[in-house]
Amino acid sequence: MRVTAKAVAERAGVAASTVSRALNSPGRINEDTRQRILDAARELGYTSSSTSARTAARKGLVALLVPDVTNPFYFDIIRSTQEQLRTAGFMQLLIDTGESHSTEAETLAQLESIVDGVILSATRLDETALREATARLPLTVINRQHEQIPSVLIDIRTGLTQAIDHLKALGHETIAFVSGPPGSWQNHWRGKEFEEQVRRQSLTPIVVGPYTPTRTSGVAAADALLVTGATACVAFNDLLAIGVLQRLRQRGVRVPDDMSVVGCDDIFGADFSAPPLTTIAGDTEQAGRLAASRLISILNGEPPRVGTTLIPTHLLVRESTGPVASR
Structure with missing residues (x-):
């Protein structure tokens, strides 16, 4: 019955x-x-009629939206979501939204009649737009904390605590945060956690930016850092941090002797930079698998498991951080 x-x-x-x-x-x-x-x-054991109808009319296509497909951070997410979706019988459609809120919103509207569901990685949508999208399409989000939407967050807090402890032990007292894109929930959250943790250690926090999260933006970020009096920085992501390293080298600033640099995400190539980058690392493959699995469950007729699954992080110490130089 x-x-x-x-x-x-x-x-x-x-x-x-x-x-x-x-x-x-x-x-x-x-x-x-x-x-x-x-x-x-x-x-x-209830299954809604709308869910049953969706299953019957399944298109077999799920879209993954990322802000910048050239950012190595998304490589493992793209691979892991694709593998998870393929196993469940879905093809993945990869879309680059170009760090644009409007492009992401327009793309979602266009996808409504094309795909069964959507995975948003590091969405740039504001709260209102995200709720509207959720009402129109089954979706999950990566790197956004939300209690009413299925979400997976790479939780930098433990790794950030280790980074601040590490820098304090090296004698750094003034530490800067190189801020990322202003429309990013994740950037706002990382910046807030940074300031709270630095103040908790009785150190001085400084914020420079915002900057687009790219290597080329690290040029302006490095120039701004050099006039702040900071002896160390934590960047929003590894691309910004690597750009900072390159610019500091151009300007004759020694890393880590004159400035210590910490990135975030441990992207491919972070350990190949000059010097190898100290960074906060989390399991991005797991984040992709979990987000895809939760979406697949919804598409298979199960009630949405809303709320956020946290992926822990840790600090990887490499050669871009060191003791404060004596002055």
């Missing part, structure tokens, strides 16, 4: 229309109510 939405509603103590919103537009309902409905649906 087929379980109905009415039965789920009765079990959860809500209206049948609330059950529909909870299963198909989770961002539009109170979290406690939604969780109660999901529990009732699982207990009864």
Whole structure:
């Protein structure tokens, strides 16, 4: 006997229309109510008719949107999501949104009739646009914390704590954060965590930027760093950090003797830079696999498992950090 939405509603103590919103537009309902409905649906073995219809009309295509396909950070995510989706019978459509909020929003609107679902990696959408997208398409997000959307976050906090401890032990007292793109939730979060952790260690935080998260932007970032009085910096990502290293070398600034540099993400090539880059590392392959798996579950008719899965990080110490030079 087929379980109905009415039965789920009765079990959860809500209206049948609330059950529909909870299963198909989770961002539009109170979290406690939604969780109660999901529990009732699982207990009864309920599958919504809209989900069944989606399964029957499956296109076999899932889009992965990234801000910059040339950034090595996304290489492992692209590979791991593709492998996970292929195993489940889906083809991956890779789209570069060019670090643009508007391009990402326009692309999502165009994809509604083309794909079964979407994975957003480091989305540049604001909260309103993200909620609207969730109401229109099944999706998961990578590197964005959200309690009402299935999400996976590479949690820099432990790695950042280790980085600040490391720099303090080397004698650094003034540390700068090289800020990334202003429209990035992740950049705002990383900058906030940086300032809190530096102040907690009774050190002085400085912020320079924002900058686009590319190697070429590291030129301006390095020039700005040299007038701050900072003896060390933590960059939003490794590309910015590598750009900083290259510019400092051009200007005759010795790393790490005159300036210590820490990156974030441990991209391919971080250990080949000159000098090899100290960086905060997390398992990006795992992030991709988890995001794809959670989307596949939704596309297979399971209730969305909203909330954020955290991927831990750690500090990899290489040759771009060292003791403060005596003056």
